[in-house]
Amino acid sequence: xxxxxxxxxxxxxxxxxxxxxxxxxxxxxxxxxxxxxxxxxxxxxxxxxxxxxxxxxxxxxxxxxxxxxxxxxxxxxxxxxxxxxxxxxxxxxxxxxxxxxxxxxxxxxxxxxxxxxxxxxxxxxxxxxxxxxxxxxxxxxxxxxxxxxxxxxxxxxxxxxxxxxxxxxxxxxxxxxxxxxxxxxxxxxxxxxxxxxxxxxxxxxxxxxxxxxxxxxxxxxxxxxxxxxxxxxxxxxxxxxxxx
Amino acid sequence: xxxxxxxxxxxxxxxxxxxxxxxxxxxxxxxxxxxxxxxxxxxxxxxxxxxxxxxxxxxxxxxxxxxxxxxxxxxxxxxxxxxxxxxxxxxxxxxxxxxxxxxxxxxxxxxxxxxxxxxxxxxxxxxxxxxxxxxxxxxxxxxxxxxxxxxxxxxxxxxxxxxxxxxxxxxxxxxxxxxxxxxxxxxxxxxxxxxxxxxxxxxxxxxxxxxxxxxxxxxxxxxxxxxxxxxxxxxxxxxxxxxxxxxxxxxxxxxxxxxxxxxxxxxxxxxxxxxxxxxxxxxxxxxxxxxxxxxxxxxxxxxxxxxxxxxxxxxxxxxxxxxxxxxxxxxxxxxxxxxxxxxxxxxxxxxxxxxxxxxxxxxxxxxxxxxxxxxxxxxxxxxxxxxxxxxxxxxxxxxxxxxxxxxxxxxxxxxxxxxxxxxxxxxxxxxxxxxxxxxxxxxxxxxxxxxxxxxxxxxxxxxxxxxxxxxxxxxxxxxxxxxxxxxxxxxxxxxxxxxxxxxxxxxxxxxxxxxxxxxxxxxxxxxxxxxxxxxxxxxxxxxxxxxxxxxxxxxxxxxxxxxxxxxxxxxxxxxxxxxxxxxxxxxxxxxxxxxxxxxxxxxxxxxxxxxxxxxxxxxxxxxxxxxxxxxxxxxxxxx
Numbered sequence: 001x002x003x004x005x006x007x008x009x010x011x012x013x014x015x016x017x018x019x020x021x022x023x024x025x026x027x028x029x030x031x032x033x034x035x036x037x038x039x040x041x042x043x044x045x046x047x048x049x050x051x052x053x054x055x056x057x058x059x060x061x062x063x064x065x066x067x068x069x070x071x072x073x074x075x076x077x078x079x080x081x082x083x084x085x086x087x088x089x090x091x092x093x094x095x096x097x098x099x100x101x102x103x104x105x106x107x108x109x110x111x112x113x114x115x116x117x118x119x120x121x122x123x124x125x126x127x128x129x130x131x132x133x134x135x136x137x138x139x140x141x142x143x144x145x146x147x148x149x150x151x152x153x154x155x156x157x158x159x160x161x162x163x164x165x166x167x168x169x170x171x172x173x174x175x176x177x178x179x180x181x182x183x184x185x186x187x188x189x190x191x192x193x194x195x196x197x198x199x200x201x202x203x204x205x206x207x208x209x210x211x212x213x214x215x216x217x218x219x220x221x222x223x224x225x226x227x228x229x230x231x232x233x234x235x236x237x238x239x240x241x242x243x244x
Numbered sequence: 245x246x247x248x249x250x251x252x253x254x255x256x257x258x259x260x261x262x263x264x265x266x267x268x269x270x271x272x273x274x275x276x277x278x279x280x281x282x283x284x285x286x287x288x289x290x291x292x293x294x295x296x297x298x299x300x301x302x303x304x305x306x307x308x309x310x311x312x313x314x315x316x317x318x319x320x321x322x323x324x325x326x327x328x329x330x331x332x333x334x335x336x337x338x339x340x341x342x343x344x345x346x347x348x349x350x351x352x353x354x355x356x357x358x359x360x361x362x363x364x365x366x367x368x369x370x371x372x373x374x375x376x377x378x379x380x381x382x383x384x385x386x387x388x389x390x391x392x393x394x395x396x397x398x399x400x401x402x403x404x405x406x407x408x409x410x411x412x413x414x415x416x417x418x419x420x421x422x423x424x425x426x427x428x429x430x431x432x433x434x435x436x437x438x439x440x441x442x443x444x445x446x447x448x449x450x451x452x453x454x455x456x457x458x459x460x461x462x463x464x465x466x467x468x469x470x471x472x473x474x475x476x477x478x479x480x481x482x483x484x485x486x487x488x489x490x491x492x493x494x495x496x497x498x499x500x501x502x503x504x505x506x507x508x509x510x511x512x513x514x515x516x517x518x519x520x521x522x523x524x525x526x527x528x529x530x531x532x533x534x535x536x537x538x539x540x541x542x543x544x545x546x547x548x549x550x551x552x553x554x555x556x557x558x559x560x561x562x563x564x565x566x567x568x569x570x571x572x573x574x575x576x577x578x579x580x581x582x583x584x585x586x587x588x589x590x591x592x593x594x595x596x597x598x599x600x601x602x603x604x605x606x607x608x609x610x611x612x613x614x615x616x617x618x619x620x621x622x623x624x625x626x627x628x629x630x631x632x633x634x635x636x637x638x639x640x641x642x643x644x645x646x647x648x649x650x651x652x653x654x655x656x657x658x659x660x661x662x663x664x665x666x667x668x669x670x671x672x673x674x675x676x677x678x679x680x681x682x683x684x685x686x687x688x689x690x691x692x693x694x695x696x697x698x699x700x701x702x703x704x705x706x707x708x709x710x711x712x713x714x715x716x717x718x719x720x721x722x723x724x725x726x727x728x729x730x731x732x733x734x735x736x737x738x739x740x741x742x743x744x745x746x747x748x749x750x751x752x753x754x755x756x757x758x759x760x761x762x763x764x765x766x767x768x769x770x771x772x773x774x775x776x777x778x779x780x781x782x783x784x785x786x787x788x789x790x791x792x793x794x795x796x797x798x799x800x801x802x803x804x805x806x807x808x809x810x811x812x813x814x815x816x817x818x819x820x821x822x823x824x825x826x827x828x829x830x831x832x833x834x835x836x837x838x839x840x841x842x843x844x845x846x847x848x849x850x851x852x853x854x855x856x857x858x859x860x861x862x863x864x865x866x867x868x869x870x871x872x873x874x875x876x877x878x879x880x881x882x883x
Contacts, residue, residue: 028521042745060524061628136374137374150378
């Protein structure tokens, strides 16, 4: 199929960006979206032009590196997948596809489709851990966890830190991301001990970094490639109120 | 002393590690603060080492090429992590785990290291559980396990098909705690360009800031490489596309011997290649073989849809050939068996390069819900990629390059042949011999990082306490930086026509065809010629746009591919030199009448450790003889 791509090009954080139009002919429906961009970049490099910069690594939906707005949706129009898993079979011959970076104040654009997501690491550093030294752990089966709780903790823990939730949110809120980690630990006995300190530290850091407030519209949940649930945000709020 | 001293402690196998720890030199807390350690890589081994060393009080600098340490490729491990807990009362023990690994590795691993890996496996599970890793549990609240290939016990702990992600996030959390405390400084988006060696000791690295192109000097009292494997040398593999061997290769060129480079695991259950643009072959966890049955049609070139082929016309070839282990034979055996069927014309799918992995019987017996609980995310992922629903039709799978058992040679203390340079996790060679068993890579990586290295490194650092902070103004830093920059300039100034990836793809094809699942002398020799020709073409016709002083992903790729050309030559040389079949290294000339690998223990019971001898000169082979004191060497049989 033949496609028109409108891709956001921005040389660096200081310059203004703009959409550049590229024609892509003979795109195979079996390609992934990133493989289609690979093909575009191959063409650009062969013409000695600057290829489109984008983050990517595992290409199997788990590392969380890739992420871009495609036709108005983070990771594209297909629910519950990352950009690397988006197949070109979801597009039609003659389509025009708009590709943009995440847009959120705490995620400044670095180049083209690459944004700086180090704010997420800073939030995790503030409190996203259980304080146990190597060698200090008790025998694993001495900590019993109800299967239902453990499964719920797992469901919260599958967040890949891609940033789609923030990009989808009109307030650029990081509540879904933060609540997923808070929930994972809040649901486990190992995590209860520091629960109060953790939630205060992480929420404080999140606010300090300029993420917006949550107004419960649920765009984050709708766009999350790992289907992290909005109920995590409710749990975060409960944990936060309990922490004072 | 010969060039290789494995420093295996004396005494009975089961007491070596305990004895070692009791006698190892220690560094007092006040001195630890003054000692700097560089850790390159933030996967299961790197992040665990950085955090454990930080907890001990050392000053740690941790580097990764990704934008965040949480993205290292350990994140993609699916099936599980082994430990000898014997929670199932099925006869498991540290000895049994050790034995399975030695046998699974086809008697080409070092007994003492393997035993220690099995020994610390239980501590790893305890630690991860305490860190809040949500492993699967039973209704009574205890941890659940499942079975993996090559063993007859159930010792694999798991978190659905995302065990690697959960373990890595556990490591990432412990790393974050140390970053917050100021014990670890994180340097993301940095690529190690070279190792700095001063007076024979590893003293730092030259790194490139991938966002600005700035070249940085980082000094330390010791350097730890936790940089993973080189499976992407095949271009198409199960690895993250940016995974690379450059850090390890640069260390090799500075004096670290490279061991068993040709021992590469080809994983049997991957989504087959669908088109020529494909950048990646996604793994489907080995755990699927617990319930999935592998088959091909009994009739050649049978193009009927799988579901319309009746039971009696299906060849469950693994169950037929290996009744004792059936679908759970080790990976090398399963991969070769699939290749054998496909080469003989029984393969399925459009290319004929695939076999069926069928869940029909398991769904019938256990119900869809039970299968969904165990493998839900894997089934979804398969459907996302291929558009085929594995609840309704069998998956189509084919082997793909996956894990490298080979790597930097290390002694018992995980130190390379360069004093002060350590290699942990997949980047070293030590624990898996010629073939790795499933779920033991997470186990080894975390064991190395959390429990082994923090003990062994003090034996070296105890003698470094009088060495003041190392200055990056030393001439060795200057020289190393200059040569690294010179190489970047060389790559960027070729100004040819072809991309780094297109060369990588062609290199990968040469290796896959001639040094993949099976090898023979003629093919390997041909590969050497082809690689050398392609390498010349690369240095003449590569194009890298842009400059070195900015984000330049083409430059990053070019550097990695350039190193892969050199490693590829060594890999093939090693495969040529080992005139036997063992584990994943299958030389067609050396097989039993029924097509199994035939070892030559008399001549090849050694680790091949290769020394770099200089540009254009052949590598020098050093042999570390392997002594099997506990385990009797047998023909590895899974029949």
